[in-house]
Structures are given as C-alpha cells and as structure tokens.
Amino acid sequence: MATQISPASGRDTFVGRAMSRVDGPAKVTGLAKYAGEFAAPNLAHGYVVSSAITKGRITAIDAAAAEAVPGVFKVITHENRPSIAGEAEAYQDMVAPPGAPFRALYDETIAFSGQPVALVVAEDFDTARYAASLVRVSYEAETPHTDLEAQAGSSYDPPEKRDGIKPPPEPWGDAGSAFDGAAIKVSQQYRIAHEHHNPMEPHASTVVVEDDGTYTVYDKIQGVANSQLYLTNAFGLKPEQVRCLSPYMGGGFGCGLRPQYQLFLAMLAAQDLNRSVRVVLTRDQMWSFTYRPGAVQTVSLGADTSGNLQAIRHDALHGTSQYEDYQENIVNWSGILYGCDNVELTYRLAKLDTATPGDMRAPGAVTGVFALETAMDELAYATRIDPIQLRIANYTDTDPVEEKPFGSKALKACFRQGAERFGWSKRNPEPRSMRDGKELVGWGMACGIWEALMMESSAKVTLTADGRLEVGNSTGDIGTGTYTILTQIAADALGLPMEHVTTKLGDTDLAKAPVAGGSWTAASSGTAVMKACRDVAEQAFKLARGLEGSPLANVDFERVVFSKGRIEVAGDPAKSVVLTDVMRQTGTETLEATGSASPDKDFAKQYEAYTHSAVFAEVKIDEELGIVRVTRVVSAIAAGKILNTKTARSQILGAVVMGIGSALHEESMLDHRLGRFMNRNLGEYHVPANADIHDIDVIFVDEEDKANPLGVKGVGEIGIVGTAAAISNAVFHATGKRIRDLPITVDKILAA
Amino acid sequence: MLIESGSPGADARIGITLTINGEKREIDVAPWTTLLDLLRENLDLTGTKKGCDHGQCGACTVLVNGTRINSCLALAVMKDGAEITTVEGLAGLAQSQGVNTLHPIQEAFVEHDAFQCGYCTPGQLCSSVGLMNEGHAKTREEIREAMSGNICRCGAYTNIVDAIEDVMQGAAR
Numbered sequence: 075m076a077t078q079i080s081p082a083s084g085r086d087t088f089v090g091r092a093m094s095r096v097d098g099p100a101k102v103t104g105l106a107k108y109a110g111e112f113a114a115p116n117l118a119h120g121y122v123v124s125s126a127i128t129k130g131r132i133t134a135i136d137a138a139a140a141e142a143v144p145g146v147f148k149v150i151t152h153e154n155r156p157s158i159a160g161e162a163e164a165y166q167d168m169v170a171p172p173g174a175p176f177r178a179l180y181d182e183t184i185a186f187s188g189q190p191v192a193l194v195v196a197e198d199f200d201t202a203r204y205a206a207s208l209v210r211v212s213y214e215a216e217t218p219h220t221d222l223e224a225q226a227g228s229s230y231d232p233p234e235k236r237d238g239i240k241p242p243p244e245p246w247g248d249a250g251s252a253f254d255g256a257a258i259k260v261s262q263q264y265r266i267a268h269e270h271h272n273p274m275e276p277h278a279s280t281v282v283v284e285d286d287g288t289y290t291v292y293d294k295i296q297g298v299a300n301s302q303l304y305l306t307n308a309f310g311l312k313p314e315q316v317r318c319l320s321p322y323m324g325g326g327f328g329c330g331l332r333p334q335y336q337l338f339l340a341m342l343a344a345q346d347l348n349r350s351v352r353v354v355l356t357r358d359q360m361w362s363f364t365y366r367p368g369a370v371q372t373v374s375l376g377a378d379t380s381g382n383l384q385a386i387r388h389d390a391l392h393g394t395s396q397y398e399d400y401q402e403n404i405v406n407w408s409g410i411l412y413g414c415d416n417v418e419l420t421y422r423l424a425k426l427d428t429a430t431p432g433d434m435r436a437p438g439a440v441t442g443v444f445a446l447e448t449a450m451d452e453l454a455y456a457t458r459i460d461p462i463q464l465r466i467a468n469y470t471d472t473d474p475v476e477e478k479p480f481g482s483k484a485l486k487a488c489f490r491q492g493a494e495r496f497g498w499s500k501r502n503p504e505p506r507s508m509r510d511g512k513e514l515v516g517w518g519m520a521c522g523i524w525e526a527l528m529m530e531s532s533a534k535v536t537l538t539a540d541g542r543l544e545v546g547n548s549t550g551d552i553g554t555g556t557y558t559i560l561t562q563i564a565a566d567a568l569g570l571p572m573e574h575v576t577t578k579l580g581d582t583d584l585a586k587a588p589v590a591g592g593s594w595t596a597a598s599s600g601t602a603v604m605k606a607c608r609d610v611a612e613q614a615f616k617l618a619r620g621l622e623g624s625p626l627a628n629v630d631f632e633r634v635v636f637s638k639g640r641i642e643v644a645g646d647p648a649k650s651v652v653l654t655d656v657m658r659q660t661g662t663e664t665l666e667a668t669g670s671a672s673p674d675k676d677f678a679k680q681y682e683a684y685t686h687s688a689v690f691a692e693v694k695i696d697e698e699l700g701i702v703r704v705t706r707v708v709s710a711i712a713a714g715k716i717l718n719t720k721t722a723r724s725q726i727l728g729a730v731v732m733g734i735g736s737a738l739h740e741e742s743m744l745d746h747r748l749g750r751f752m753n754r755n756l757g758e759y760h761v762p763a764n765a766d767i768h769d770i771d772v773i774f775v776d777e778e779d780k781a782n783p784l785g786v787k788g789v790g791e792i793g794i795v796g797t798a799a800a801i802s803n804a805v806f807h808a809t810g811k812r813i814r815d816l817p818i819t820v821d822k823i824l825a826a
Numbered sequence: 827m828l829i830e831s832g833s834p835g836a837d838a839r840i841g842i843t844l845t846i847n848g849e850k851r852e853i854d855v856a857p858w859t860t861l862l863d864l865l866r867e868n869l870d871l872t873g874t875k876k877g878c879d880h881g882q883c884g885a886c887t888v889l890v891n892g893t894r895i896n897s898c899l900a901l902a903v904m905k906d907g908a909e910i911t912t913v914e915g916l917a918g919l920a921q922s923q924g925v926n927t928l929h930p931i932q933e934a935f936v937e938h939d940a941f942q943c944g945y946c947t948p949g950q951l952c953s954s955v956g957l958m959n960e961g962h963a964k965t966r967e968e969i970r971e972a973m974s975g976n977i978c979r980c981g982a983y984t985n986i987v988d989a990i991e992d993v994m995q996g997a998a999r
C-alpha cells in the first residue's frame with residue numbers, strides 16, 4: 075500500500091493551490107507552437123484528397139492535371155506509393171482495438187466516406203490545395219450500411235476483447251425474474267447520437283528530414299511514444315531514426331490517442347520525396363476518422379416501493395467499423411454505481427461502414443451513465459422518492475462486481491455539498507411546477523463515475539548547480555495542465571520556487587510515459603516525478619550531510635525538509651544548508667534521477683478505485699420555441715487530492731461544457747443512403763458557444779485515497795459523466811416530457 | 827467543385843503594404859491567398875490559428891484597424907494599407923499605450939485560466955480586444971453573446987468572460 079508522502083516532505087507550498095498555468099505566457103503570446111506550425115527548410119505541403127464514396131473500390135485515378143500544376147511535386151496514391159509494411163499488425167498502435175487497422179493509400183478498397191485516396195504534395199499550401207481539386211478519381215461504389223439500428227440483427231459479442239476495457243461481468247442473481255416480480259418497474263430505450271471530438275486544432279503532422287537522414291516529427295498526438303511506435307513499425311524504421319514531438323496540442327479529448335492518417339501520409343511523402351513535409355487536415359476531414367459512436371441502450375430497473383433496487387438490466391448496441399472491433403465500457407457502470415442483487419449487463423457490436431470509432435472524453439461512461447441516470451430519475455418519479463434519496467437508498471461502498479470496497483468514495487459528500495450549493499431543497503418535484511416568467515424551469519441531478527487509473531510511467535529530473543531543476547517525460551499536456559502540476563510537484567519536493575523548475579513534455583527523447591488519456595496522467599506522471607525528485611533530494615541530502623561541520627550530520631533523510639532552496643531539519647530550521655551551496659561546495663554539476671511509477675498491486679488486491687460526482691442542472695425552457703438553456707450547473711466532484719484547484723476546476727468546467735454539448739447540441743448526422751456524415755463543419759455540428767454557457771459551479775469534496783502516494787485520482791473525464799443525464803432530468807422536471815434521445819434539440823421538445 | 831483560377835505563379839502576385847504589429851511590410855501575395863494563410867504560411871506568424879477556414883470558429887481572429895475580423899474570410903489583397911494586429915502584437919499594442927508587460931487581457935487570461943489547450947486563445951484574445959474597442963458589451967450576458975464567434979472546445983467560456991470582465995472593470999477604474 076502506498077503511504078501518503080507529501081511531495082513537499084511536509085510542506086505543500088504549491089501542490090493543492092490555485093496556480094496559474096506555467097505554459098500560460100507561451101499560449102497567450104502566440105509563441106506556443108502546434109504540430110502544423112513547425113518550419114523546416116524546403117518544407118513541402120501535402121493536401122489530402124478524400125474519397126467521394128463510402129464503400130467500394132477505386133477504379134482509376136487521373137492525377138495528370140494536378141501534377142501539371144507548377145509547384146506540384148507528386149500526387150501519391152495507392153498505385154505509385156513507396157513500399158510500406160504489408161501486414162496489418164504493423165499498423166497497430168499502442169491503443170489499437172482488436173482488428174486490422176486502416177492503412178492509408180494501401181490499395182483500391184474504400185471502407186468509409188472521406189477516406190484519403192491521394193496526397194498532393196506541392197511547394198506551398200495554396201498550390202497543393204488547388205492541385206488536389208484537379209485529381210479525378212473514378213470509383214465502383216457499393217451500398218453502404220451505416221444505420222446502427224438496421225444492423226442490430228447482425229450484431230455480435232466481440233470475440234476479442236479490447237485491451238483495458240472490461241467486458242460486461244457475468245450476470246449475478248436473476249435479473250429477469252426479479253424485474254418481473256418488482257413492484258415498481260422502469261424499462262426504456264435510450265439513444266445518444268454520434269459525436270465528433272472536433273478539437274480546435276485540426277489534425278496535423280510535420281515530418282522534418284534531418285541532414286543525417288533521421289526524422290524529426292511534430293505530430294498532433296496525446297502521447298508521442300505512440301506516434302514513434304507506429305512510424306517505426308509501419309515504415310520499418312528504428313526508434314533512434316524517428317524523434318516525435320508534441321509540445322502543445324490544440325485539444326485532444328481522445329481523438330489524438332491513436333496516430334491518425336495525416337501522420338502516415340506526411341511520413342510517406344517525406345520518404346518518397348526525401349524532403350520535409352507537412353500535412354494538415356481540413357475541418358471537413360475531421361469527420362473522416364475517429365468519433366464517439368452512437369448507441370442504442372435499454373435499461374430496465376425493478377424496485378420495491380421504497381426505491382430499493384431489485385433488478386438492473388442494461389443492454390447496449392454499439393457501432394464499430396468493418397475492420398476493427400472498437401469497444402467501450404458502457405454497461406458495467408450499472409453494476410458498480412448501485413448495490414443490487416440481480417444484475418444482467420450485455421454489450422453487442424454492429425459493423426458499420428464508417429471509420430473506426432474511438433475514445434472521446436469518458437468513453438462508455440458518457441453513453442452508459444446517461445441511460446442509467448435518466449432511468450434512475452424515472453424510477454424516482456415512479457416511486458415518488460427524491461432523486462438524491464433514491465440514490466442514497468441504493469448506495470454501495472463496495473464494488474458489487476469485484477466484491478471489493480472502494481478505496482474511497484465521497485459521493486455522499488458530493489450529494490450534500492452539491493445539493494446545498496444548488497439549493498436542491500427548494501425544488502418542487504412536480505413537473506411543470508416551476509417558472510421564471512415565460513420560461514419553464516427544471517432542476518435535475520445525476521451521478522457520475524469514472525475509473526481512477528494509473529499507468530506505468532517514468533520521469534527524469536535533473537538538478538543543476540544553479541538550483542534549477544528540469545523535469546521531463548514523453549506524455550502530452552493536451553490542455554489538461556500537466557506542465558503545471560508536474561512543476562508544482564517537483565518544486566515542492568525540492569523546495570524550489572516554481573520559476574526554477576522547467577517541465578518538458580511530449581518528446582520521445584524524454585523519459586518514457588504513456589499517452590495522455592483515461593485521466594491517469596496526474597497519478598502516473600505525477601508519482602513518477604515525485605519519486606525522481608525524492609531520489610535527487612536524497613542524493614543532495616547525502617552530499618549535504620557529508621560536508622565538513624554539516625548541521626545535518628547524524629540526521630536521517632526522513633527528518634529533513636526541502637524548503638525555500640534549503641535542506642533543513644524538520645522542526646529545527648536553524649539547522650539547514652542552502653541547496654546551491656551543497657552543489658557548489660561538493661563540486662557537483664548535476665544530480666539526476668529517473669523515477670518510475672506503476673499501479674500499486676497491494677492496493678488493487680484490496681480496493682477498487684473510482685472517481686464520483688453529483689451533477690445538478692437548472693434548465694429554462696421557452697416551450698413555444700422549444701429552446702433549452704442550461705442556466706446553472708453545480709458539479710460536485712470526489713476525485714481524491716486536487717493538485718491545482720485552478721486547472722482542475724477548468725477541467726471540470728470544460729467537461730461540463732462538453733456535457734452540455736452532448737445533451738443539447740452535438741450530433742453528427744449520417745445520410746444512410748450515402749453513408750456520409752452530412753454536417754461536417756462547425757456551423758452545422760454545433761458545439762457549445764459562449765452564449766450557450768451560463769453559471770457553472772465546481773466543488774471538490776475532500777477525499778483521501780491511497781491508490782498512489784499523491785492521493786490523486788484524475789479529473790480529466792469525471793466532469794462530463796452524468797452531466798447530460800442531469801440536464802435531461804431537468805428537462806423532464808421543467809416540461810413533464812421525457813426525452814431519451816440525445817441531443818435534446820428544439821424539434822424533440824416541440825414534438826414531445 | 828473546381829475553382830478554375832489558374833495555377834499559382836509568381837506572375838500572378840500582387841504587391842500590397844500591410845502594417846503588421848507595428849511593422850510596415852511590403853508583400854507580394856497571390857490574389858487568392860487569405861490574410862490567415864499569408865500570416866501563417868508566408869510570414870511565420872503562426873500565433874493566428876486555423877481552426878475551420880470557414881469563418882465558423884473564430885480561431886483566426888485578428889484586429890484590422892482595431893476591428894476584429896476572421897482572417898480566414900479576408901483575402902490579403904483586400905487589406906492593402908491596413909494595420910493588422912495579431913496575438914504576437916498584443917503586448918506591443920499595450921506597450922504603445924504605456925503598459926509595460928503583456929496586454930492586460932493576456933494577463934487576465936492567464937490569471938483566470940481562460941484557456942486549456944491554447945489553440946483558440948489567440949483568436950479569443952484578439953476578439954476580446956475588438957469587443958472592448960467596440961464598447962457595446964457591458965454585462966456578462968452581452969460579453970457572452972459578443973464572444974460567441976470564438977469557439978473554445980476546451981470549454982473555458984466562463985473563465986473567458988471572467989477575464990474580459992476583469993479587464994473591462996480595470997479599464998473603467
């Protein structure tokens with residue numbers, strides 16, 4: 075079991091406080107460079123030609139007119155591309171689901187709409203774009219199938235399970251009979267639309283061919299180690315030939331977990347032409363790869379008249395591509411969030427003619443918890459029990475699946491503090507009972523849950539004689555605040571001001587760390603940095619103790635603290651030495667250490683680790699216009715220790731905003747005749763704009779957890795889970811209309 | 827659909843004069859090149875971002891003669907003679923007005939954590955300055971409405987409004 079070691083060895087100077095982002099100045103001055111912004115001599119520009127059909131094959135490509143444009147170097151297609159790895163396994167990245175990954179320009183087969191069919195490479199962007207419009211591609215088209223419900227008949231239990239995604243547990247009890255015999259029953263179908271991540275930065279890669287023939291690659295990726303692995307496998311390169319960097323990433327939300335096709339195309343062109351190449355996708359092309367797949371779910375809840383759950387059934391039908399079995403944990407939450415003796419959960423996939431879906435912020439939980447928590451609200455009305463009381467009646471401190479207690483679960487504190495802040499006690503539960511002028515007012519709540527994960531991770535720190543510390547590993551800061559929290563942890567561990575600590579991330583030359591995802595970075599990289607710092611601290615301490623007449627002589631490492639640039643005896647600050655003096659007097663140029671962190675097996679044997687939340691939403695609805703406004707959200711979060719209350723709050727704020735998008739706005743609409751997403755732009759795919767967002771209040775409740783030495787659980791995803799259910803429940807409270815089909819758009823309000 | 831505009835070539839270029847972040851520059855530019863592409867591709871001013879290239883996201887917002895515009899929707903040749911301020915020039919703009927560090931809106935964005943990934947931030951900042959120049963928005967509600975041309979997918983909206991309100995109140999003091 076991890077003992078709680080405070081990173082400051084007793085003094086949290088920066089950890090736990092509201093610190094501004096250390097990368098803030100770079101981001102507000104325009105100096106922060108993103109993948110498509112790095113310059114190189116003689117940089118060529120690639121522009122992708124996208125397939126006009128969804129399914130079938132290319133019969134001919136006429137690139138003559140394009141190649142005749144002055145400034146065009148080459149139009150690369152499957153017919154003339156350089157030789158690349160043949161077997162599909164070579165294209166499997168670190169987080170690939172089971173199957174054969176998509177290989178761009180591999181052959182004439184078209185598997186999804188917008189699939190890249192050619193790359194036009196030219197001396198500048200304008201020329202490449204213009205020439206791309208001249209490429210003529212002929213196809214033989216087949217009828218695509220993209221309607222999930224129409225494919226339900228051929229759905230299947232995925233034979234190979236996706237790594238890291240728990241399949242539904244074996245049923246326990248007898249959910250069927252228990253449901254049939256229950257006094258109160260709720261059984262409904264819930265739908266969520268396909269959503270696209272749409273980070274503000276379109277996907278981009280710049281491959282720089284160095285003089286020695288190696289490649290420096292700037293990629294939009296949530297972890298450069300994954301890009302490097304992918305490139306070395308697909309192109310038969312050695313890791314030392316490919317250095318991948320991603321110092322800043324213009325939003326990920328999951329769509330940057332896997333290397334995308336622009337990286338492959340940029341490297342292909344760079345090798346083919348032996349010159350540096352940049353490929354940037356258009357906004358339209360951001361609909362040509364990963365997305366959060368829509369789902370059709372049925373949740374059946376049986377309860378006694380006091381609201382005690384007697385049966386839970388949750389079935390999900392989910393879409394994947396023809397070539398990979400992407401999977402999410404959608405239904406398992408229904409077996410974990412509440413205690414119930416009879417539970418049956420199922421998850422089936424159906425093949426669609428789309429690109430492989432992928433993880434999007436809290437994948438699975440956003441989808442499944444929306445259904446469960448809306449059903450719980452329906453049960454609250456059916457039993458006439460307050461929604462919070464209903465959840466408390468079914469509360470469990472033990473994970474019913476694993477039959478282990480949660481390491482910590484301060485969800486009741488979330489209920490209490492969230493309800494108080496929101497004013498829940500003033501709610502009249504009767505639908506349509508609350509008004510504000512012309513508008514109906516609705517108050518709804520829901521729970522959220524997400525895994526508190528940790529991944530094997532390392533970090534290197536180097537202390538130099540001038541008292542400056544460099545910290546680094548290869549994971550990415552995708553806007554989450556990783557640069558800042560690692561700087562805080564390191565500064566506290568060695569008692570340095572934050573300005574004397576430089577954190578470097580997103581570079582395969584740095585210590586190895588996983589992709590940034592799953593809300594595991596704070597726990598994983600944070601612990602690795604802390605361990606490395608403690609190592610350096612001990613080295614410095616030993617040097618200090620050995621100094622002639624050292625005030626630290628005969629003192630153990632455990633009894634000193636590092637503070638304000640000094641090593642001092644705990645409780646006796648008069649006995650201290652200055653850290654830089656130690657370095658100088660011992661003639662030490664640098665002290666360095668690599669720390670590594672991995673999940674605590676002893677902890678995992680005894681406990682399960684999850685974050686929890688209680689989300690409260692107020693909506694105001696103009697019923698004549700069908701317009702829903704989310705005027706207030708209170709999100710109370712139990713996520714262990716909060717390292718930086720400013721950046722962690724922003725994580726929750728942003729997740730709530732995306733949850734509002736999921737609830738009210740976001741829907742990638744397929745034309746099933748064409749198998750094509752129709753609204754491939756930010757005007758027709760509506761993500762929340764500033765005017766859509768009103769008051770959001772974030773509460774972090776106290777929660778002590780021992781899964782890792784820092785006590786952190788991660789906050790990147792928990793804020794979105796349950797938000798859509800809280801809103802849909804508020805819509806019911808306001809209108810008396812239960813809309814089980816996200817997003818809740820004007821037409822659904824008017825039609826209900 | 828094709829844009830049969832002919833192939834790009836040096837002979838098609840047009841000479842224009844722009845004052846960019848206080849520096850007067852003579853530039854030869856193709857008639858179809860947007861102000862955004864000119865800044866990013868030709869002048870290495872990559873602070874201004876391309877998010878959609880369709881005027882739908884606001885990431886490319888710059889100030890032209892003090893007015894905020896989507897630089898992806900403006901052809902560079904149409905702005906001949908104009909004064910352009912990009913995010914790289916905001917601090918200089920402030921310095922010309924007697925402030926010695928970053929522009930107050932830049933400071934406020936850092937203080938209020940009004941961004942996460944930072945990609946929409948240059949556009950949000952220029953848009954904020956444009957909004958304040960316009961002088962119409964007084965309340966939070968009006969700021970929200972007038973900042974709705976700038977999408978932030980990280981969802982920093984409430985912090986963006988806090989930052990702008992902070993600067994507006996500071997300016998009023």
